[in-house]
Amino acid sequence: MLLRELQDGILTLTLNRPEAINALTTELLRELARAFAKEATAPEVRVVVLRGAGRGFCSGQDLREFEGQRISYKGHLRNYQGVVEGIASLEKPVVAAIHGAAAGAGLSLALACDLRVAASDAFFTTGFSRIGLIPDAGMNYYLPRLVGYARAFELAALSPRLGAEEARALGLVNRVVPAESFAEEVARLAQELAQGPTKTYGLIKRALRRSASATLEEMLEYEALLQEVAGRTEDHQEGVQAFYEKRPPRFQGR
Numbered sequence: 018m019l020l021r022e023l024q025d026g027i028l029t030l031t032l033n034r035p036e037a038i039n040a041l042t043t044e045l046l047r048e049l050a051r052a053f054a055k056e057a058t059a060p061e062v063r064v065v066v067l068r069g070a071g072r073g074f075c076s077g078q079d080l081r082e083f084e085g086q087r088i089s090y091k092g093h094l095r096n097y098q099g100v101v102e103g104i105a106s107l108e109k110p111v112v113a114a115i116h117g118a119a120a121g122a123g124l125s126l127a128l129a130c131d132l133r134v135a136a137s138d139a140f141f142t143t144g145f146s147r148i149g150l151i152p153d154a155g156m157n158y159y160l161p162r163l164v165g166y167a168r169a170f171e172l173a174a175l176s177p178r179l180g181a182e183e184a185r186a187l188g189l190v191n192r193v194v195p196a197e198s199f200a201e202e203v204a205r206l207a208q209e210l211a212q213g214p215t216k217t218y219g220l221i222k223r224a225l226r227r228s229a230s231a232t233l234e235e236m237l238e239y240e241a242l243l244q245e246v247a248g249r250t251e252d253h254q255e256g257v258q259a260f261y262e263k264r265p266p267r268f269q270g271r
């Protein structure tokens with residue numbers, strides 16, 4: 018259900034239920050949570066790419082899995098909390114590589130990632146309100162932070178279908194690349210991140226996450242604290258040395 022491939026510091030996680038546009042089952046979500054908590058934290062992993070097999074990224078919760086059953090608070094939390102928190106707390110970049118559909122909780126997972134690259138054929142819909150549900154899997158946290166309250170409400174309440182360019186204009190995705198060169202563009206970005214100062218990326222994630230609920234004074238203090246940590250990394254030494262020697266840095270992620 019979840020395919021894993023590690024190459025040159027890039028861990029690629031592929032949602033692999035193409036017959037249902039990679040709809041999320043309890044088992045798939047459990048595998049994903051485990052992958053973010055275990056495999057992705059290994060020191061040799063320097064970036065994670067999350068993608069979908071077949072013709073789309075992810076169609077959200079598998080609507081057939083709980084047919085006829087009531088949604089339970091506990092079951093819902095158990096299914097989604099581990100994955101969304103796993104992405105947020107992973108101290109390395111996570112890239113969502115989106116082609117075809119990203120809907121419902123599939124879109125939520127993409128929004129929880131640090132960067133979103135969309136193929137020109139990608140399309141996006143919150144989808145929840147069409148089946149009488151509210152956004153979940155972290156969408157209520159990420160969506161208004163990315164697009165502002167008014168747009169978040171519109172996207173959540175009306176569930177329009179957005180094309181890749183529309184999504185980029187709204188700030189939902191970082192970049193749109195031609196569908197024909199999607200795999201190469203994602204690989205290029207992943208390589209760039211995999212050769213970067215991994216520990217620094219982790220600290221950037223920590224700082225930006227903290228800023229969501231901090232005052233300026235608190236952030237100034239937290240930045241100083243994290244900068245002390247960044248200043249002790251080998252990659253900082255290497256970056257400064259490379260600057261002196263007028264050459265590109267060779268970061269080792271340490």
Ligand code: T3D
Nearest residue numbers: 036037038040076077078079080081093118120121122144
């Ligand atoms: O239980 C809880 O805890 C609640 C949690 C909720 C979280 C959520 O994510 S709620 C939102 C769930 N997702 C949706 O409502 C989206 C449903 N799907 C769609 O709207 C469309 O399929 C798409 C817009 C994603 C793609 O449209 P299209 O036309 O490209 O594909 P399609 O023909 O609709 O789908 C292809 C197949 O995938 C089809 O199966 P079939 O008929 O060929 O056997 C379709 O039924 C299946 N599929 C698509 N989405 C889901 C799905 N099967 C199960 N669950 C799905 N979410």
